[in-house]
Amino acid sequence: MDQLYENRALVEVYDALNASRDDFDFYLSQFPSQPCTVLDIGCGTGTFALELSKRGYSVTAVDPAPQMIAAARAKDAAQHVRWVTGYVSDLAPEPRFDVSIMTGHAFQCLLEDDDIIALFQAVAARINAGASFWFETRNPAAKAWTRWTPKKARPPMALGEGRSLKVVQEVLNVDGEYVSFKETYEFSDKDHPLSSLSTLRFLTLDRIEDLGRAGGLCIGSVCGDWTGAAFQANSPEIIFRMDKDE
Numbered sequence: 001m002d003q004l005y006e007n008r009a010l011v012e013v014y015d016a017l018n019a020s021r022d023d024f025d026f027y028l029s030q031f032p033s034q035p036c037t038v039l040d041i042g043c044g045t046g047t048f049a050l051e052l053s054k055r056g057y058s059v060t061a062v063d064p065a066p067q068m069i070a071a072a073r074a075k076d077a078a079q080h081v082r083w084v085t086g087y088v089s090d091l092a093p094e095p096r097f098d099v100s101i102m103t104g105h106a107f108q109c110l111l112e113d114d115d116i117i118a119l120f121q122a123v124a125a126r127i128n129a130g131a132s133f134w135f136e137t138r139n140p141a142a143k144a145w146t147r148w149t150p151k152k153a154r155p156p157m158a159l160g161e162g163r164s165l166k167v168v169q170e171v172l173n174v175d176g177e178y179v180s181f182k183e184t185y186e187f188s189d190k191d192h193p194l195s196s197l198s199t200l201r202f203l204t205l206d207r208i209e210d211l212g213r214a215g216g217l218c219i220g221s222v223c224g225d226w227t228g229a230a231f232q233a234n235s236p237e238i239i240f241r242m243d244k245d246e
């Protein structure tokens with residue numbers, strides 16, 4: 001597991017660093033308007049799960065990182081969401097859900113085909129007939145990692161109480177579908193920076209479609225960005241609605 005999701009100091013700044021979320025608005029616009037049951041996979045600090053809960057959806061939110069779940073549980077109104085530390089496969093097969101979702105490019109944390117197929121199988125087994133699984137991955141053709149350089153680092157961000165934080169990204173290796181990179185967190189009130197090493201997988205639409213089929217899901221729709229535009233070869237995102245293959 002990345003330090004990013006395990007180190008308390010880094011988990012504490014996750015929401016501040018990820019404050020602008022066009023993805024949440026997009027997914028909300030796609031969800032059934034009637035309150036229903038939702039499974040949020042890789043829920044992180046729970047922002048989207050809580051947003052859904054506030055709107056009347058009944059949410060179960062799972063994440064393998066205990067510190068991320070702890071941060072979610074500590075938020076206002078967290079008692080209205082069912083939080084689970086673990087994977088979808090840890091959930092009982094019943095009750096099934098009306099919608100499932102995986103936001104924040106959490107899908108790219110799954111590095112092996114077997115992990116992805118297992119995820120799809122676990123989701124297919126836990127959603128109702130006619131239900132969908134929404135998730136996204138960065139389009140490999142758009143090469144987002146070429147912007148993850150110290151030169152393109154955002155200016156220091158104010159954290160309140162006079163503290164600030166600068167995050168610097170540096171790609172260490174690109175090996176086919178795998179991009180490994182380092183993030184260095186320079187807190188104004190710490191003598192030494194903290195760092196996190198990550199590897200993400202960048203899969204094409206076709207490969208994910210194949211893995212989906214192997215896991216019992218088929219493509220319902222694909223968008224290419226958070227405006228909901230149709231996917232094109234150079235779109236920044238590949239946003240899937242996968243349906244249960246009945």
Ligand SMILES: C[S@@+](CC[C@H](N)C(=O)[O-])C[C@H]1O[C@@H](n2cnc3c(N)ncnc32)[C@H](O)[C@@H]1O
Nearest residue numbers: 005041042043044063064065068103104106109
């Ligand atoms: C970038 S965060 C996204 C969190 C949240 N979904 C959001 O949109 O802010 C990625 C999350 O995926 C979780 N994760 C890592 N590996 C996972 C896996 N194999 N299955 C499910 N979640 C995973 C991490 O613990 C982390 O909380």
